[in-house]
Amino acid sequence: MTLEVKDLTISYGRKTVLKDINFKIPDNTIIGLVAPNGTGKTTLFNALIRFIPLEKGEVIIDGVKYSNASKDIKALHKKVTFFPDQAELYDDFSGYEHIQMYRDIWNKKERDIDGIIDRLNMSDYVMNKVKTYSLGMRQRLCFAMMIAADTKVMFMDEIMNGLDPVNVELVTSVLQEIKKDGKIIIVASHLLENLDDYADEIYFLNHKDVYYTYDRKKEVDEYVKGYIKHDDVKDILPLPEGTMYLANNRVCIPTKDMKKEEVFHIMQRLRTLSSDSVSLGPLGTNEHYLRIYKGEQAYEES
Numbered sequence: 103m104t105l106e107v108k109d110l111t112i113s114y115g116r117k118t119v120l121k122d123i124n125f126k127i128p129d130n131t132i133i134g135l136v137a138p139n140g141t142g143k144t145t146l147f148n149a150l151i152r153f154i155p156l157e158k159g160e161v162i163i164d165g166v167k168y169s170n171a172s173k174d175i176k177a178l179h180k181k182v183t184f185f186p187d188q189a190e191l192y193d194d195f196s197g198y199e200h201i202q203m204y205r206d207i208w209n210k211k212e213r214d215i216d217g218i219i220d221r222l223n224m225s226d227y228v229m230n231k232v233k234t235y236s237l238g239m240r241q242r243l244c245f246a247m248m249i250a251a252d253t254k255v256m257f258m259d260e261i262m263n264g265l266d267p268v269n270v271e272l273v274t275s276v277l278q279e280i281k282k283d284g285k286i287i288i289v290a291s292h293l294l295e296n297l298d299d300y301a302d303e304i305y306f307l308n309h310k311d312v313y314y315t316y317d318r319k320k321e322v323d324e325y326v327k328g329y330i331k332h333d334d335v336k337d338i339l340p341l342p343e344g345t346m347y348l349a350n351n352r353v354c355i356p357t358k359d360m361k362k363e364e365v366f367h368i369m370q371r372l373r374t375l376s377s378d379s380v381s382l383g384p385l386g387t388n389e390h391y392l393r394i395y396k397g398e399q400a401y402e403e404s
């Protein structure tokens with residue numbers, strides 16, 4: 103199965119938010135969707151699931167094109183779910199009833215609700231009414247509802263919002279489990295390091311388009327990564343070609359032409375110059391984010 107988007111354009115009135123977007127996602131894939139606030143992540147989801155009509159372009163799932171016509175939208179909604187908004191939960195119903203409702207709407211009778219509840223550690227509260235839930239408990243319920251709907255395509259906007267670190271880990275591992283079932287999952291998130299734990303590819307939205315895609319499995323070049331104040335850079339000069347001096351004092355130094363001792367030396371220098379963490383590895387979503395949205399700054403000797 104595939105999800106294909108061709109030449110997608112969406113505007114609100116005269117303001118175009120997304121323009122001529124193209125991508126194709128195979129199954130068993132999780133895409134991380136990343137961009138600063140107000141760039142168009144939610145708009146993209148809303149367009150793909152047709153909460154807003156397509157101004158231009160096509161959405162094709164498994165070779166089938168879904169137009170703006172209501173019969174197509176009905177058929178589309180059998181294949182796709184959107185992470186429920188917490189405001190859509192019913193205060194006077196239990197979590198269990200919500201999960202049951204999602205399972206029944208998508209007619210997934212075979213879905214074992216108790217198994218989902220156990221896996222998401224919800225058994226101590228799932229029978230209580232939603233009005234008694236904390237933010238994180240509601241968020242886990244919304245996630246459980248999607249698992250019960252069990253559609254092939256899932257759009258998840260900010261699923262980690264309000265979750266404590268243990269529950270972030272839990273949802274991360276469940277996402278990895280369910281994607282193996284032939285799913286296409288797109289997750290919009292601002293937790294960039296967490297995305298590196300589960301996303302197969304990251305799409306960076308910028309300039310109304312999927313501006314850059316990043317697949318961490320294909321990143322082969324290693325960097326020494328750390329933080330260094332601009333005034334201290336002279337203490338580790340000369341920096342090798344390809345060094346990235348990013349926003350927030352983040353520096354990434356390529357190691358591909360270095361001997362082991364040189365790598366060690368540079369890591370030690372960074373450690374003494376800055377109390378922040380120093381690591382060795384490929385560029386991650388965080389560094390690409392700083393590069394794309396904050397710009398790379400040239401180091402100028404003063």
Ligand SMILES: Nc1ncnc2c1ncn2[C@@H]1O[C@H](COP(=O)(O)OP(=O)(O)OP(=O)(O)O)[C@@H](O)[C@H]1O
Binds near residue numbers: 137140143145
């Ligand atoms: N219903 C609407 N009418 C007019 N403009 C809108 C509407 N919804 C969103 N926008 C505008 O479209 C742009 C993209 O908004 P969107 O909510 O898609 O961003 P986002 O990337 O999801 O942001 P965030 O990270 O804050 O959730 C913003 O400039 C926003 O003001």
